Amino acid sequence: MFEKSTKIIFIDGKWKEVDDGKGVAVYNPATLEPITEVADGGSRVTEEAIQAASKAFPGWSELTGRERSRILYKAYELMSEDAERLGEILTTEQGKPLKEGIGEVKGAANFLLWYSEEASRGYGEWIPSSIKSKRMLVIPQPVGVVGAITPWNFPSSMITRKIGPALAAGCTVVLKPAPETPLSAIEIVKIFERAGMPEGVINLVTGDAQEIGNAMLKSKEVRLLTFTGSTAVGKYLMQESAEHVKKLSLELGGHAPSVVFEDADIDKATSLVLASKFRNNGQTCICTNRLYVHESIADQFTAMLTEKVSQLKIGSGFEEGVELGPLINEQASEKVHSHLRDAVGKGAQVVLGGAEWEGNLEGYFYKPTVLTDISDDMLIMNEETFDPIIPVQTFSDETEVLQKANDTDYGLAAYIFTENTNRAIRASEKLEYGIVGVNDVFPAVAEAPFGGIKQSGNGKEGGHYGMEEFLEMKFVSIGIG
Template sequence: MEKLDKLNYINGEWVGENQQKFEIKNPATGEVVGTMPEGTKEDVEAAIDAADNAFPEWANLSAEKRADYLKKLFNIMLEKKEELATIMTLESGKPLKESRNEVDYAASFIEWFAEEARRAYGKIIPGKTADQRIQVIKQPVGVVAAITPWNFPAAMITRKMGPALAAGCTFIVKPPKETPLSAIKLMEYCEQAGIPKGVVNHVVCPDEIFSNTIKDSTKVRKLTFTGSTEVGVLLMKQCAEHIKKVSLELGGQAPFIVLDDADLDKAVKGTIASKFRNSGQTCICANRFYVQSKVYDAFIEKLEKEVSKLKVGNGLDEGVDIGPLINKDGYEKVEHHVQDAVDKGAKVVIGGKGQIKNNAAYFFEPTILRDCSEHMVCMQQETFGPIIPVQKIETDEEAIGAANHTRYGLAGYFFTENVTRGTKMLEALQYGIIGWNHGAPSAAQAPFGGMKESGLGREGGVEGFDEYLETKYISFGL
C-alpha cells in the first residue's frame, strides 16, 4: 500500500499542506505508512470557530435529518470496511481480523445513535397550582471537543461523535499521533455523507496545545476524553475554569474471577476474548486473575492449551492473533511486569519473552504466570499487554476483596454457574461494567463507563446520548 499523506480537516477544508509533517509508522515493521501536518494553536482555534458557527444550523435540523446523515455515514463505513480496516492495522498493528471487527463496532455507534436521535424526549410535569404548567425539554450541549486514544482508533471516535451529532452538537476530534489515519478516513466518510461544513473537525497537534486552547475557549461546552486517569485529572481541572461538561473514560485494572463451580471452558473462552484483543492493549481487558484453589490447576491447564494456539506476528499476515505492542515504552512496561513477577516467585507457564525486530517493532509472547500474589506489580498496575497473572484464592469473599482493592473501577469479570453466588458477586464488585460468564461485554446499546477513578459519565446506550444533552425546565402560567 502506498504511503498516505493526509491533512487536517477544518470547516470542510483539508488544511496544513505547508506545515511541518510528522510520520506515522507501522508498529509491526517500523515502516513509514503516512504523514500528517502537526496542527497549531491557530488550527484548534479555527476548528472551534468552525464548530461554533455550524452549531445553530445543525442543532436546528430535525432529528430525522440528522439521523439521515448518520445513516449515510454508517453505510459508507460498511462499504469501505476493508479500506478502513487495512489502514487501522497499518498504523496500530492490530490483526486485520480485529480491525475488521472494530469497523463493525465503530459503525454500530453511528447506527445506534442515528436511531436514538429521534428519542431526545422531554416531559410534562403537573404544576403546583391550577394556572401553572411545567415542561422539560432536552437540547444539545453545544460544541464538543474529543480526545481519543490509539488502541481503538475508529471506535473511540464514533462512540463520541455518534451521540454528539445525533443530539445536535458539533464536533472537534484530536486523535493521537500514533493513529491519526483512521480518524482522517472517518472525516472523509463524513464529507462523502454530506455532513455540512464545520459540523465535524479534525486536528492532530501536541496535547498541551489542544487542551489549553479548549480550556480557554468559552465556545466549547463539553470535553470528552478516553485515556489515562492521570491525564483525566488534569483535563478535569482545566475544564473547571469555565464549568465545561466532562466525560472521562479512564484507566482500568480489571479483575477476572473464576469460582469453583465455573464452566472452565467458558472461563477459558472468556479469557481469550478479553485478554488478547489488541494484544492486551485495551482498557477493559482482564488484567489480574483470581481462581479458586479447587479449579486452579485445571483452569491453567486448559488455558495453556488455548494460549499455545495463538500466533504472534504482523497484523496483515494471515492467521495472526497477536500483533505488536504500540511502542518501546509499552514493550518495556510489559517486560518489567513479567520480570518483577518472576523475581517475586511467579512461574512462567507459557511465553514470557519478547522480541524486538529491526529495533523498531516490539512483540511479546502471550504469557501465563502462575503463583502470583498481590505484591507483584502486574497485580497492582494495568499492564496493557498479553500477560495473564493468576493468583489462587479460597473464598468468594477473598476474591471480592482482592478485586475491589484498587482505585479503579472500569470493568470486572467473573465466572460461576450459580445464580445466587453470581448475583451477590455482581452487586459487590465496584465496577461500572461486569462480565458474568462473558469476556466481551462492549455494545453500542449499553452504557460503557467506570466507577471510582476510572471516570465520569457513560458512553453508549441511552446514558451515552444524555451526556450530550442539556435539560431545560420551563414553568409558565396561564
C-alpha cells in the first residue's frame, strides 16, 4: 500500500524532498511495525511553505466564492469515491477498526461538501445609518494565511473540518498533521491537487511538531492558527501568539460527563454510552469520561452495560467484527495503567476488564473496563481520559449531579439520557459545555457548530460558524453629498 519512503513535502504545488534527507518513521499501532518514513521538516521548510501560501493568497482570495466552491466540490467527490482506500490507510496508521476508518473518511468528505456550498455565502451587511450623509457597509474578507495543526485520533476529519472552511473563505493554508498519522494528510493533499487547487493554496509540512509550530507562531504572515489537541499545548499557543496578536481557533481537551436519569430508556442509554465511550477505543475528545447513573436504576444499568461491553471484540482494525483497536502508543498505555492503579487504590471495584489484552498482536491493547464505587478524588474523574475505561458513579439529585458535571475546567461536550422533555431542556441549559447531546452521542456533523467553552478552547468548527472563524469583518463608512 505504501512506498518504502515518502520523504516528501508539498509546497507551492510541488512534492519536494527535504534537503537533509532525514525521515520520520510511521508505525502501525496494532503491530508496532514500521510502515514508511515521511519527511522531517523543520523551521526552514515551514517558512518556505508559509511564503508559498502568502504568495498564493491574493489570487485565491480574489476568486469568487463559486469558483472556490467548484474545487472544493470536486475534492469532495474524489474523496468520497476513494473512501475505502483512504479508510485502509487511516486504519493502518491510526489503528481504529476499518469500518470506523471508512466512516471517518466519508464524514471528512462531508465537510468539503458543506463548505463548497458555504463558499458562496460569505454575506456582509448594510447598516441603516442614523446620519443622512453616511452609508455603512460591513464586508467579510479572508484572514490570510492559516496554520492548521491537526491531531492523530481523527487524522482525516480534523483536516477537512479546518481547511474546508479556510479555503471556502479565501484563505491559504499550511497544514501540519500529527507525526503519528501523516499518511492520511498526504492523501488528502493529493486529492486537492487532482481537484485543481492552484499552486501554493495548500501546503503540507510533516516532521517535528514543536519546530514547525514555532515557525508558524513566529511568522507575521500566519494570521490565524487553528489547532486541535491538548489544553496544555493550546495555552502555549495562546501565550506565544501574543507577539503578533494572531487569531486562534482552538479545539482542546474534554472530560465529558454522561448523566443517566431514572426515566431513561436503559437499553437505549447503555448502547449509546457504550458507543460514546468505546468509539476509537475511547480516544476521542468528546467521548464519555464520567458516567453518572441515578441510584434507582444503577444496578440494572451497570449490569446491562457490562454485558454489552463484554461482547466487544478486540484486535486489528482489519479483522472482521473488531470494535476496539490499539491505543496509539506506549504513553497512552501508561496513562491507562496510572488511572486504573489510582482508582483501585482509592476504592474502585473492577467489574470488567482492568488488564492488558493478551492477544497475538504487539500493539498497546487494553481490555474495555468498567469500574464502580467511584469517588470524586480519583484521577479518572478529574483528568481527560483517552482510554477504554468507564467509571460509573451513582447520584440521587438532579441539581447535585449537574453541579458535579460542571465541576471541571473542561467544557467541550456533555450528554443527558432522559425521556422527560422538560428535564432535557432544563439540564441542557444548566450544563456548562459547548455541546450537549440529549439521547445522542454523535453530535459532530458538518452543518452544526462544534467547539468548547472554558479550557476546552475557543471558536467553532462546522456550520456557517466554522467559516466565520476565517473571516475578518471590514467596516466601510461612506460619506455622500
